[in-house]
Amino acid sequence: MTQTNWDAVDGFIEEKLLPYDAALEAALAANRSHGLPAIDVSPAQGKLLHLLARMCGASRILEIGTLGGYSTIWLARALPEGGKVVTLEIDPRHAEVARANVENAGLADRVDIRIGPALKSLEEIGEGGEPFDLVFIDADKPNNANYLDWALRLSRPGTVIICDNVVRNGAVLDESDSDPNVVGVRASLSLLGNTPGLEATAIQTVGVKGYDGFAIGIVG
Ligand code: SAH
Ligand code: DHB
Ligand code: MG
Secondary structure, three states: OOOHHHHHHHHHHHHHHHHOHHHHHHHEEEEHOOOOOOOOOOOHHHHHHHHHHHHHOEEEEEEEEOOOOOOHHHHOOOOOOOEEEEEEEEOHHHHHHHHHHHHHHOHHHHHHEEEEEEEEEHHHHOOOOOOOEEEEEEOHHHHHHHHHHHHHOOOOOOOEEEEOOOOHHHHHHHOOOHHHHHHHHHHHHHHHHOOOOEEEEEEEEOOEEOOOOOOEEOOO
16 A cells, blocks of 8 residues: 555545535645645544544634644534634744634634744643643644643543644654654653553554554543
């Protein structure tokens, strides 16, 4: 099996299970025309996030790493009336494209885009506020364990935590790899495994984004 098969099967899954969606397609087109890196979650992955958010009835969602808001739109569409996605993005150009995409999708009233380094925004969000029901971590990988730490502080028992890109073509296996992205992902997997009460797993994925994976956990 090769990337060609993975692309074709993702195309087939989209054809069978993901009806054409003008706002999502427009968001991807805008992201590419503004030169944002093509690292949005895939359509099938976006829908997985959406389904997970609905399955756990999430009404307060935290996303770390907005890019052009493609995953944000999938998540925001899972919200019940009065729900909110807070999404953190360091690059004001990305946030501006995301703002327009979210507006075009009719979701501006339920998406709060915070511009700045996520660790700074997380400190502002702070502890002690209303906890989030679902947290999606998908920003700079060297900070993954820090983001997971914050996700735990901003959680309640039952909060679902999802991390993107935990396999990276299998690079995660190599404990001698000094790439800060790999070191960061390995640290977050260790923390997921060692935090009392947190139950987590990771699933390897193939598809239009190549060979990667998601980690998913539930706070005890
Ligand atoms: N979740 C998006 C993809 C996010 S890509 C989607 O699937 O559609 C990762 C994003 O994290 C990029 O836009 C990048 O600018 C942002 N990022 C990188 N470092 C960051 C930091 N320190 N704080 C906040 N955002 C950061
Ligand atoms: C990269 C980052 C991502 O969040 C992703 O989903 C794919 C690739 C990257 O930085 O290369
Ligand atoms: Mg990602």
